[in-house]
Amino acid sequence: MEIILKQDIKNVGYKDDVVKVKDGYAANYLIPQGMAIMATPTAKKIHAENLRQRAHKEAKVRSDAEALAAKLAKAAVKVPAKVSSKGKVFGSVGNIQLAEALAAMGIEVDRKNIEIVGADAIKATGAYEAVVKCYKDIKATVNFEVVPSEDSEPQEVEAKEAEAPATEAPAEVAAE
Numbered sequence: 001m002e003i004i005l006k007q008d009i010k011n012v013g014y015k016d017d018v019v020k021v022k023d024g025y026a027a028n029y030l031i032p033q034g035m036a037i038m039a040t041p042t043a044k045k046i047h048a049e050n051l052r053q054r055a056h057k058e059a060k061v062r063s064d065a066e067a068l069a070a071k072l073a074k075a076a077v078k079v080p081a082k083v084s085s086k087g088k089v090f091g092s093v094g095n096i097q098l099a100e101a102l103a104a105m106g107i108e109v110d111r112k113n114i115e116i117v118g119a120d121a122i123k124a125t126g127a128y129e130a131v132v133k134c135y136k137d138i139k140a141t142v143n144f145e146v147v148p149s150e151d152s153e154p155q156e157v158e159a160k161e162a163e164a165p166a167t168e169a170p171a172e173v174a175a176e
Contacts, residue, residue, distance in 0.1 A: 001027045002039040004047050009035060016051060018044065065135035068107070072132055072140035077101050080149035087120055090119035093146050098130055103145070114142075122146055 001023045005013050009030070013019040018039050021030065029035040037043055079101045082090045099111035113133040122128055130142045 003030060003036040004039050004043060005036050007029075010086065016047070018047070056095055058074040062135060062138070065138045067082075067131075069134045069138050069140035070110075071107060072102075072134070072142050073111070075102070075105060075107065075142060077105065077144035078147050079144055081125070081146050082151060087125045089123050089125065093142050094121045095130070098142070098144060112161060 002018060002020050003026050003073045005015055005017050005019060010047045012021060012030075026036065026038075031038065033070050038048075054057040077098070079093055079097050079107065081093050081097065084090065085148045095114035095116060097113055098116070099109055109132055114130045115133075116122065117131060125146045125148065127145045130144060132142055134140055
């Protein structure tokens with residue numbers, strides 16, 4: 001009996017294959033379990049049309065993913081992080097912060113598809129690399145840099161400036 005498989009079946013075939021199996025195996029197991037349908041002439045035509053449409057949709061999705069991969073490879077990403085004076089990041093920088101930095105640049109990537117090379121979380125400023133999965137087998141390498149955010153350095157500078165005038169002011173008052 002000829003059948004069209006709805007899913008991968010070990011030692012029989014892969015999803016969407018038209019295969020011949022023994023009549024009893026198809027009638028008593030594969031078809032009742034919803035793993036296959038009979039390959040009638042009508043079912044074959046419908047199957048062929050579905051494959052054509054699916055191939056067209058997949059080609060569009062694949063071309064979009066390739067364009068995204070090219071855009072990601074060219075992107076110069078800077079991830080701002082609150083940093084101490086020694087260059088250590090308060091907390092850590094992970095795929096969430098990288099996804100937010102990419103979104104700020106207008107590139108939407110799901111954080112689950114980002115994998116930082118070499119570590120799960122980054123704890124110091126510097127240049128790093130991440131791999132972004134754009135589609136099934138299309139991946140892009142993103143080079144990014146962890147930089148101090150605006151609110152990390154000014155706080156330290158303001159604290160030093162606040163201390164400096166306080167010590168100088170009494171000296172000026174005493175001189176007068």
